Amino acid sequence: MRLYDYLPSANGYKVRTLLKQLGLAYELVPVDIFAGESHTADFHAKNPDGRIPVLEPEHGRFLAESNAILLFLAEGTRLMPEDRFARAQVHQWMFFEQNTVEPNLGTARFWLLTGRQSAQSDVLRNRIQNTERALSALERHLGSRTFLVDERYTVADLCLYAYTHLAPEAGVDLAPYPSVSAWLERVRAQPGFLGPVPPYTANARTP
Ligand SMILES: N[C@@H](CCC(=O)N[C@@H](CS)C(=O)NCC(=O)O)C(=O)O
CATH class of the missing domain: 3.40.30.10 (Glutaredoxin)
Structure with missing residues (x-):
């Protein structure tokens, strides 16, 4: 492979x-x-x-x-539930990641780290606002849950972790999102997790 x-x-x-x-x-x-x-x-x-x-x-x-x-x-x-509805929820969060998290958080981070947009630009501000909206959605969902789906670590958690933990590099402080921050720690603690990007x-x- x-x-x-x-x-x-x-x-x-x-x-x-x-x-x-x-x-x-x-x-x-x-x-x-x-x-x-x-x-x-x-x-x-x-x-x-x-x-x-x-x-x-x-x-x-x-x-x-x-x-x-x-x-x-x-x-x-073990990272993919067998139950059909739980599998659909894994898909739900992975679509959310591609639709809402990656194009906003990922793009804002890329622009900031590579000097493609100034911190003051309107286009960057818009991506940052959309990132905050995505983090608020995650915060609401994770406020009463351990992981995204079925109270167990799935491939959806890994998928969402990848960009979410980089929010500070996209100009977004994670302090207002305590449930997201605690979930990031739980995901990072999974066996076999890689070091930093x-x-x-x-x-x-x-x-
Ligand atoms: N939706 C795609 C996005 C892949 C993507 O944007 N890859 C970037 C690096 S993170 C890339 O290869 N960019 C090169 C280019 O666009 O020319 C995925 O999740 O794999």
Whole structure:
């Protein structure tokens, strides 16, 4: 099994964490997305959208989109509930992550860390407001729960952790979200959890 990835990516981090938690061996193929390596004809044949992460579970078969990869790997493991409704709730939170958390928190963080937007720009402020709205939703849900679904750690918790724990780097303080902060600690304490997401490489910064 191969994983095409750029290590500072939190989307890739989700997948690498799950691979470690499931004890699955793989070969890491580094892709320098800021040197255009994900937009070659060869890479487009793996993912027409030209983005990492991409999993090659067996020779010549490629799967893109981090959450599709997570669901594929988690199938039939302890990280995916068997109950149909609980599985749908796992999907609910993973759709929420891609729709609401990643494009706002993830983009604000990327812009701030790589100098693409000034802290005062309206477009950044909008992403930060949407991040706060997403964190408020998580706070309401986690106020009375240990984990996102069924009171047990699932692939949805891992998925949401990846960007949520980076909120301070997106200019959002987590102090007003105590239930989210406590949940992040519980998720981080799961066996096999990876260390911090590596920082962006120098070539990610705009000149
Ligand atoms: N929805 C996708 C997003 C993947 C994504 O945006 N990957 C970024 C790195 S985090 C990338 O490869 N960017 C290169 C590009 O857009 O050219 C997922 O969850 O995998």
